[in-house]
Amino acid sequence: MVAWQNEPVMKQLLQLILLHTAWEMGSGQLHYSVPEESQHGTFVGRIAQDLGLEVSELVPRMFRIVSKGQKKDFFEVNVQNGILFVNSRIDREELCADNTDCSIHLEVIVDKPLRVFHVEVEIRDINDNAPIFSANEHILSIAEVITPGTRFPLEGASDADIGPNAFLTYKLRPNDYFSIEQKTNDHHNKPLTIVLKKPLDREEIPTHHLLLTATDGGKPELTGTVQLVINVLDTNDNPPVFNQSVYKIKLVENAANGTLVIKLNATDLDERSNGEIYFFSAHIAPNFQKIFNINSNTGEVTVSGSVDFEDRSVYDLQIVAEDKGNPPLSGHCQLIIEVLDVNDNAPEVSVSSLSVPVPEDSPPGTVVALISVSDKDSEANGQVTCSLWPPGLPFKLVSTFKNYYSLVVSEHLDREHMAEYGLMVMAQDQGLPSLSASSTVVVPISDINDNAPAFAQSSYTVFVKENNPPGAHIFTVSAFDLDIAENSLISYWIDEKLWPLSSYISVHSESGKLYALQPLDYEELKLLEFQVNAKDAGLPSLCGNVTIQVFVVDENDNAPAVTGQTEDNSILLVVPVPAGHMLGKIHALDADSGYNAWLCYELHEANNGPWRVGLYSGEISTIRSMDEAEGSRSQNLRVLVKDHGKPQLSATATLSVSLVTSAQAIQTNIRLPKTDEISKPKAGIVNLYLIIAICSVSSLFLLAVITYVALRCQFQSKEPMVYGPGTATLVCASEVGSWSYSNRHSHILTGVNGEALAKNDLMVFSPNIPASENGKQQDLLCGTVSIIHGRFSFLTLDFNIWMVMMNFPSEQC
Template sequence: MEISWGRGQESRRLLLSLLFFTTWKVGSGQIHYSVPEEAKHGTFVGRIAQDLGLELAELVPRLFRVASKGRGDLLEVNLQNGILFVNSRIDREELCGRSVECSIHLEVVVERPLQVFHVEVEVKDINDNPPVFPRTQKNLYIAESRPLDSRFPLEGASDADIGENSLLTYRLSSNEYFSLEKPSKGEQVKRLGLVLRKLLDREEAPEIFLVLTATDGGKPELTGTIQLHITVLDANDNAPAFDRTLYVVKLPENVPNGTLVIKLSASDLDEGLNGDITYSLSTDSLPNVKSKFHIDPVTGEIMVMGHIDFEESKSYEILVEGIDKGQPPLAGHCTVMVEVEDTNDNVPVMEFKSLSLPIREDASLGTVIALIRVSDLDSGANGQVTCTLSPHVPFKLVSTFKNYYSLVLDSALDREKLSHYELVVTARDGGSPSLSATASVSVEVADVNDNAPTFAQPEYTVFVKENNPPGCHIFTVSARDADAQENALVSYSLVERRVGERALSSYVSVHAESGRVFALQPLDHEELELLRFQVSARDAGVPPLGSAVTLQVFVLDENDHAPALLPPGAGAGGGAGGGELVWRAVGAGHVVAKVRAVDADSGYNAWLSYELLPAAGGARSPFRVGLYTGEISTTRALDEADAPRQRLLVLVKDHGEPALAVTATVLLSLVDSGQAPKTSLRASSGAADAETALVDVNVYLIIAICAVSSLLVLTLLLYTALRCSASPTEGACGPGKPVLVCSSAVGSLSYSHQRQQRVCSGEGPPKTDLMAFSPSLSPCPPRQPNPDWRYSASLRAGMHSSVHLEEAGILRAGPGGADQQWPTVSSATPEPEAGEVSPPVGAGVNSNSWTFKYGPGNPKQSGPSELPDKFIIPGSPAIISIRQEPANSHIDKSDFITFGKKEETKKKKKKKKGNKTQEKKEKGNSTTDNSDQ
């Protein structure tokens, strides 16, 4: 039989295939499409972007891509309209062979954020493969003696299609000798053969030619043919016969070569050569069978001669012939079905499909880092793979679809604690014993700016000497940032503020990269003792983070100011041109004048000492000067031999390194007690005016002395009476007992606050000591000062004559320095130059006057709130005036000790009185004095 095809069959086949095309979705997030094989390029498959819920505008920005393993570029997506279409020829038989199910698995990956979708496209079979026989012609040798209904097996055709397209039907060309035995649907092995319906007669028909046609069930139908050439043989009546026509054997895969599969045995009723059987594989056996198996022609043993792999083929069909040696030879046939059993011989395979690295340390939980695909060529439990992750890492594996896993973030990251993770993923199958594979993933943690720069300490103290060169480096600040790269790049800047009337940036600057702080101009301790400012550190992250550190710059004093003499005042000579009147009747130790000087420096640099320079000619002067007080006193009683005009040179120098000094000239006029005193003022308007002036001076001087003496006695009497009435149990002070002035716990003078002053009169030494103690020490007898004692740098020169005791009365050596106790001060030491103890203060400060400063020398700190107005010191010709002054007030002439001359000046009268005789006498004396001068 023959089948003819119309010209439109091919087009009808394609149209029919397209009509069966369908698209649908199923659960679990997977999309299914179907497409017929052999579809043309551009054939519509599905609207994949719409079905996945993606907008067309975001396909390109999110890097939409489609990948399929081992499928090349069969399918493609148009990024403009989101349609999946056929890109190249799809051959189902090439993709899946004879597998019933055939589909293309697509992985759709989009970034930002990372998402993965799974799409399966089922390839529908079309009837594009005709049935094919192993060869185009088959030769059969059949003895003429074969009985009716003898069966002669034939090899059927094969069709690469599946389903209805592979269901074959056979028909035999018309003849009178043979009919076709067709296989039934229930048979495991499709048996096809010729059945002898009429006895053969070699003499009548030595050769018979038949055509066997196979037709598949597709629409349109396709056919295949084979030519059967039958040769009729003579004689041999019995053919070999096997026990069974089908043998089934189970064989494990990977068995070694030479393994026995089965031993076949056939019998032949003939004798001699006609019963001698030889075994062989049928010529109809497939090539892969002939390459894997070998049959012994004598014993009939089938053995393995090649690699048996379950993944390559799950079964083998071996066709065996038993042929006798008769003439003509007769053959018997059987089939051996070898079923290959799977063993766990394949290790799981892992494939990383996408990696999103590095991962930011602030990534949210559940962020997908990688996609992993696992596979195993084994089947059943041997091919079931599970993945695990090495423990103690902030990640986990999540199974998404079949053998797909996602590596996701499971806990928060901190790059500063750990910036790199080495993950080990293990894939293990379910075989026994199981096989596993491992893969390492290196995960870098990207830095974010979550750490601000930090300084080692919140505040630094810096000491800088004054008069520094402009632009000198005074300090370096350094901040550390735990972040990385630009997030750890620190820059420094000043926190701008006002320092007085000027901006901070006019004093200091900071280098933005190194943090080096520079002084832009010379600093002056007298102008600025403490410069406090902040330096900020900021990183280069986005947004930037910053912090600040405080710098305290203490400007240390240098000896850059020489002592300065104060203008001459009443009772003291402050420089050349001043003058004092001295009675010759005074005894040794009488204070006749005082030199006052100040030094703008502080500490040792402002500690002034006074020295009397020797007179010209080497004459011994009857005067001396206090080393630290500047008081000029007599060393002996003055007599007539002393010159009436004394010129003294006093050297005033500080204790700096090197020391700076200045000289003061003091003019003294010696006056007898029984005559009018001589004045050191030069006459400028004639003898009459000079005589009148001397008379006035003499009168006023006597009045002043009397007034002062009376006031002194009255004050002593009143004070003694008040003290005795207030404290009747204490009684009067004994003679020679010094008056103690002690500081209280709050830093003020208890002497002044509690009104416990005590002035004692009577017999005994006429001098009194004024002593001050630190509040941390209990009142005790005064200690002699150590020769190497130190004083505070905050003690300034030019202290006022008033007593200031600020805070606790403790002088400090500077910031953080040790406390020091002041030495006892005496104003009436019998030998001032031999063991005299005086305070380390500037010139012009009375030996009974103290000024205390608190802390690092804050000039604005005020003193105590209460002090007595005046003290009367027994044995002294002066009235000590003590006033409370601010620490930064200027020294005034009226602040110092005043003697009788000052009181006299205040009591001058506008009109002069006297008799003429006295005027003449004074005039004569004045003339004599002027000539002497």
Template sequence: MFSFQRKGLGPPTLLLSLLLLEFWEAGSGQLHYSVPEEAKHGTFVGRIAQDLGLELAELVPRLFRVASKGRADLLEVNLQNGVLFVNSRIDREELCGRSAECGIHLEVIVDRPLQVFHVEVEVKDINDNPPVFSLREQRLLISESKQVDSRFPLEGASDADIGENALLTYRLSQNDFFSLESSTNNKQTKRLSLLLKKSLDREKTPELNLLLTATDGGKPDLTGTVQLFVRVLDVNDNDPEFDQSDYKVRLTENADKGTLVIRLNATDRDEGVNGEVTYSLISIKPNGRFLFTLDKNHGEVRVNGTLDYEENKFFEIEVQATDKGNPPMAGHCTVWVEILDTNDNSPEVTVTSLSLPVRENTQPSTVIALISVSDPDSGVNGQVTCSLTPHVPFKIVSTFKNYYSLVLDSTLDREKVSAYDLVVTARDGGSPSLWATASVSVEVADVNDNAPAFAQPEYTVFVKENNPPGCHIFTVSARDADAQENALVSYSLVERRVGERALSSYVSVHAESGKVYALQPLDHEELELLQFQVSARDAGVPPLGSNVTLQVFVLDENDNAPMQLASRAGGSGGAVSELVPRSVGAGHVVTKVRAVDADSGYNAWLSYELQPAAGGARSPFRVGLYTGEISTTRALDEADAPLQRLLVLVKDHGEPALTATATVLVSLVESGQALKASSRASAGAAGPKVDLVDVNVYLIIAICAVSSLLVLTLLLYTAFRCSASPTEVACKPGKATLVCSSAVGSWSYSQQRRERVCSGEGPPKTDLMAFSPSLPPGLNREDEGERQEAGSNHPGQVSFLQIPPIQVVFLKALKI
């Protein structure tokens, strides 16, 4: 510890001294400085930043600040050089009264990370208060009969300073009768008396006017004076006397008004009125004139106000007993009243430096707030303990005497609890105990720790083909458990190629609403399944996102009419010409009408009808309802016209149904003519290209072999799948989706183009369609047989499977 003093300066700076304790007390972390009171603004106190080990450059970024309970403006820190200096006038007497120790407690707080330092600045006393007498003049009545060496008590002066600055000495103006006598009692209080050194003679000197001067021990010293008026009285030669010169009394604070403090008794050896005593209060120190009353006749001292231990711990009461003689005589005593503390003050809780709101990813042990408690009571009545609301992820940690930190004890999750209302309870050790609370609301700030989530991983959407451009087909919605911008979700397409075109040319998604729009009419014949992903991404930093899969099935509409395929026998105007011997019997197959429909399902399921002949004549021919085979219904005879013109109506099963017509010209000839015509046709076909016959034979054999192998493979695969998982409808991976059903049968689609074939390896590659035909009443058995053979004539069909009960399986492998 060092001290500095500059000589030759005026009183305000004469005792300027600076004391710096350059070490930390073990375990306390407290820094000590000292400064004289009344120091000028800007007076250097200490290099606080350097002593705390802080760099000057980090003072401002770390929010370096100084807090003080009470007078926070007395001291300040220069953030440029880290110097602690006097900011405003410091009056020690105003700050601490007559307390022997006086200091200013500072809390130095820096953030990032949060640190708290405690600094004690001791305020040194200077001699800035002169001695003061309570009265401007004191009047003394002294009998002339008083003996030499008699003593007359005087009320001394008081000095607001402490130590040497409050050590008073007295001197009396020059006179022949009195001198001063000063003695110290057991309370280290000087008692001042006038000592009679020469007998008084009222007739010669009836009055004396003296000047009493009090000088303190400061440098330079200060003085105070009081006028003493001494009146010399005539004979009443016995003073009232108390049993004791000093009385000691203990009294609890907050004693009721009227409580008896002490009953004084003074006796006078004189007789008559000279022995009758009355009592009066001379002084009550400190500042307690109205706190006590004295019964002038009985000498009872009683409480007249509110006694507060925290304001004054003891009182000095000067009592005078005066007789009724002429002149009256007086005796004096002192009553020392000690005030005992009671637990009458609740603790005070102060919450400062709140680091709010708290981010939900804040690590445990992070300091959230600083808490200070105080209790002006003494002993156990002033010992305070703190507690916190139970079952919260926070705790209170003691950092210094009566100082605590509110610390995060476990992890936070804003999505579970967004705010905590904490109650800090401070309780003293009195009996009964007193307590106080302070509420702290801790808001949990959101961080982007939750990605947008869809209700399900994928959606299946059905859209009819030929939709209008820009139509709304679906709405995706993702929910984000975060808040504010972290929960603001935007949607976008996960771009990919669909064939030779970009996905964005087919569909689009609204970034805010999640509505999915078809940008152009979709064609089932071109694209049966459009599978893509929509991404949902929040606005957090960094953003989080997730994807959902949309499977858009384009449902077929009946927008394609049946179309006749070319026949092996040509005719004029696209008609089919056939030669039929008249000798054929009933059931002879003449030819077969072949037609296809670009649609799918029922819309592509064709039926054939033979239009009635002109004139209403019954035709000897019929057409298979689903096969398209034209056969005879009876044996031909001479009555039948040699040229039969048959008009076949081909109709699909769409709503509404679309139709096409095929014309078949049947020439009835004799058997020999039919053979010759057949031979000529064969010869003309062979002609110069006889060498191609063998090639065609081999080609036909190869095609049949491959077809047989394919049919066998499909049969084995279907049997294996049915035995392994009888409930499965379509091959994996992917989900089988039911498209439509009717009285004729139930159809199901795979996830790929219908031109592909399903295999056990990889994704499905064909459309597997199955239906259970329901035969309408009225069809004869022959028609039933035709319906059972429908698989061989369905467009794009290669084979069928007979699956009980009467289920026909179509595999559309190639459009013929």
């Protein structure tokens, strides 16, 4: 009693062990079994628990099952408890015919992340089909001369079930003349026969009525019956005999109509009409008669329909040879036709659960689609290999179970390199010749914000003329972003962390246009250097920047200004005066630079007399000697100071010269310097100036060489950025960036004994324009040479002034 109660528990434990073993051996396949004809709602298994899934995550992860190759959904899952149950009626005979293995393959799919499980549900056969005979009545004609022991074949019953449920046993109603005999072979059932137990006597019993019952092996047993009517005939006593009782033939599928399968041969010992034989097929299903045809006169079996290995691989036919005697006698043989498979079915490719578009930051192993392949052929003809074309794409196929694959990401994706992939999944069998099929999968790649805005150059140099109108457009910056949509929408702004630029420059946030908010004045501001940042609209946003150098170009907007001029600018000159005598200098300044500040001096047209002015020096001297006859006269000299700008600007300096004799000078107690004192400076001072000049030039040249070598070694390193207005020493003379010099002369009107403080400032500028390495070296060298040249010019110019101050003739310098 205890053992009986524990038996269900032991069965359940055994099923769990077998289920676990099947799971380990099936590479992830889950196996259930359910009897056919189960009612709706019949419990199959706790599929969620067996797959290791939580019931609470079935709905969020879109748990679903798909029946492969089935038109009906035989099973369903209750997502509230994770139980797999029968959804509709399952007829194993309708589903699998007479195949011994009958199962339904289910794909269980969940998302987030995408996973697929394979579940196989075996449909167990139940004894729901009774044996059936082809007819309710079967008539046999047997001659009375037939000896006891003779066997007569009968058509057996058929049972749609399989296994023990289809194992049939036959029973004949008890009688004195006949018994039933049934034998089985390894693979094929031998014909059912009745055996004559004792001689027949037509006069005694002309017709025998027998009831044949077929019983299957199911529980409960089911039966079928057929009425046998045996007519006892007289005369013809030799039946036809085949040379073989069983014929086995191999036939290639898809054989053409009219193809000869076999020519059967039977003999009859009788003569005349009793020995003439004709053939026909007995007990053959109607669908077989559409495929094969037998010539009743020659015994040739030919193909008359479609022979398809995938429909049926073996045909078992019963052939009868009957003579024309009276009564006619017949012989029997069995024809077994084995159909050979040929590779006539191409593989089939199915793509499901395509998850697109694929984000370009998807890690390797991300599942894109589920792919299944199948081939109706058998053995090598049905073995399929699957591959991707073209090769080299960042995707691969991963085998999950038998002919099931997952299309996964194998490498890093970059939408900017390839926005969409066209994949061809190719399936090829191993038959001869090999057949293949393909399916195209389009995988678009979605964009992420992985590219920062970038500018075509690292910096830009802009030249703007001074006195521009407020709000003038001076330049446009443009950045590009390889991303798309909002990830490529760019906005611009100026970085003001180190110096506020809001009063000078602004940038339009969408167009990137730079505007000068106020007029720029070269004399106050020569350089604006700042950064413009570009930011996209992605999440998170990415930024890029570019350096802008705005150089203010000088215009001739400042007239020369004479320095040191007062209301009484007069010179008292004692005659006689030799020719070439210098009266003094006019000092003038121009706030502009370059040619705009290069000044020239000339006498006004109304001035007449023995005077001249140095064109660029501003020195006033006599043209000819003047004697006492010209004394006691006063003259006004008007000197016009002009720059070289366009338009040219000028200023006027007025000088009053009074000529007196020596006696008059004594009376006024004015001591005039001797000519020798003015024209002959001390030799020691001159030598000192020369030594200082030579030492300065040498030192500056050595310093320039050292600077050039140091910069040459470090020219690739990025120089520190300077924000805000440039220093007043940077001058740009033209819009093409060439260097020029600016002579700022401060001429004041002085007497013969006055001191001149003239200075010449040479300013050099090389714009910070991006160039190649050779270009950088050339710019650096040119800048260095310009500095050296500038210092030489500075010393030369100052030295000339010093010579004039010491009253040395310029020719001697």
